[in-house]
Amino acid sequence: MAEEIDLSCARPTGGPVGETVKTEGTEKQTKILKEDVSMIKVGKKAPDFTAPAYHKGKFINVKLSDYLGKWVLLCFYPGDFTFV
Amino acid sequence: MSIDSVFVHKMWNDNELSKMVEGGIPFPMMSDAGGKVGTVYGIYDEDAGVETRGRFLIDPDGVVQGYEVLTPPVGRNVNETIRQLQAFQLVRESKGTEATPSGWKPGKITLNPGPNLVGKVWEVWKTDMAFD
Numbered sequence: 001m002a003e004e005i006d007l008s009c010a011r012p013t014g015g016p017v018g019e020t021v022k023t024e025g026t027e028k029q030t031k032i033l034k035e036d037v038s039m040i041k042v043g044k045k046a047p048d049f050t051a052p053a054y055h056k057g058k059f060i061n062v063k064l065s066d067y068l069g070k071w072v073l074l075c076f077y078p079g080d081f082t083f084v
Numbered sequence: 085m086s087i088d089s090v091f092v093h094k095m096w097n098d099n100e101l102s103k104m105v106e107g108g109i110p111f112p113m114m115s116d117a118g119g120k121v122g123t124v125y126g127i128y129d130e131d132a133g134v135e136t137r138g139r140f141l142i143d144p145d146g147v148v149q150g151y152e153v154l155t156p157p158v159g160r161n162v163n164e165t166i167r168q169l170q171a172f173q174l175v176r177e178s179k180g181t182e183a184t185p186s187g188w189k190p191g192k193i194t195l196n197p198g199p200n201l202v203g204k205v206w207e208v209w210k211t212d213m214a215f216d
Contacts, residue, residue, distance in 0.1 A: 002112070012090065015120040039126040042150055046142045049121045051085060053112035054093040062112045065146065071169060072142040076116075076127050076135040078156040080088045080096040084137075 002060040005052060014051035014061070046074070085114040085121065086135055127153050141168060143176065187214035 005012060040046070046064060053062045064072070077084055088096075093113040102108040114121075119135060122128030127138030137154040149172050154160060171184040174194065182194040185205075192213060195201060 013115070013117045013120070016124045040140065040148055040151060042148050044148060045146050046140065046148045047121075047124045048146075049124065051114040051116055051121060052090050053114040054090045054097060055112040056108065056110070059090050059094075060112060062114055064142075067142075068146050069144045071144060071173070072140075073165065073169070074085065074125075074138075074140040074142060076085050076122055076125070076138040078132075078134040078136065079086055080092050081100070082156070083159045084162070 001066045002053075002055070002062050005059050005061050012052040012059075012061075014049060016047055016049045017063070017065075018048050046072075085116050087116055087119055087122075087133070089117065090115045132156075139165060141165070141172065143172065185209050185213070187216070189216075 048063070048065045050061055050063045053060050055062075064074075075084065086093075090113070093115060097108045097113060116122055116135065119128035119130075119133070122135040122138070123130075125138060125140065127136045128134075129136055134156070137152075137156060137158070137160060139152045139160060140148055141150045143149050150168055152160065152165075167189050170190055171188055174184060175182060178194075181196060183197050185193075185195050188194065193208060195205065195209065
């Protein structure tokens with residue numbers, strides 16, 4: 001499912017995968033679109049993404065769509081060393 | 085998932101969390117540097133540069149069934165998250181024939197929505213059932 005990543009000193013990052021939202025138009029229009037980010041909707045597909053992760057002593061790469069067929073609890077929090 | 089690097093996740097898990105949970109955190113601790121994923125999910129606070137306490141329940145088809153978002157100072161209720169998960173699993177297993185009314189938890193009655201239930205909920209569901 002999740003492949004291990006070979007890390008040296010680089011700080012890996014992930015990000016959304018799949019089609020991106022169209023942001024055609026002038027710079028001004030793009031700015032307005034950016035401020036008008038809408039919230040996720042219940043009953044709709046969760047946006048797929050990849051993200052590096054620490055899991056049981058290993059650095060791995062996680063992809064949300066690898067978890068299709070399972071229930072997923074996706075939790076965001078402000079920072080390590082805080083509570084959940 | 086937070087904006088911290090996987091290296092910080094490792095330090096937090098190995099030096100603190102493993103003292104709270106035997107064997108350490110059992111699930112992947114994901115890193116979202118720059119808040120790219122958090123932005124797509126609508127919970128990244130650009131001004132503070134951190135992610136707020138967003139929690140998403142995603143079903144086996146990849147569909148978002150529920151979410152909750154809190155500002156950083158207030159922690160979440162894990163029991164409520166588990167209750168919602170149990171309710172969504174029950175509804176899914178019943179293929180939508182059963183619904184879990186307010187205050188439902190395992191062992192409490194479910195409802196079977198349909199023409200026969202209209203105007204008759206009061207007969208089977210009492211307001212004290214909304215509370216533990």
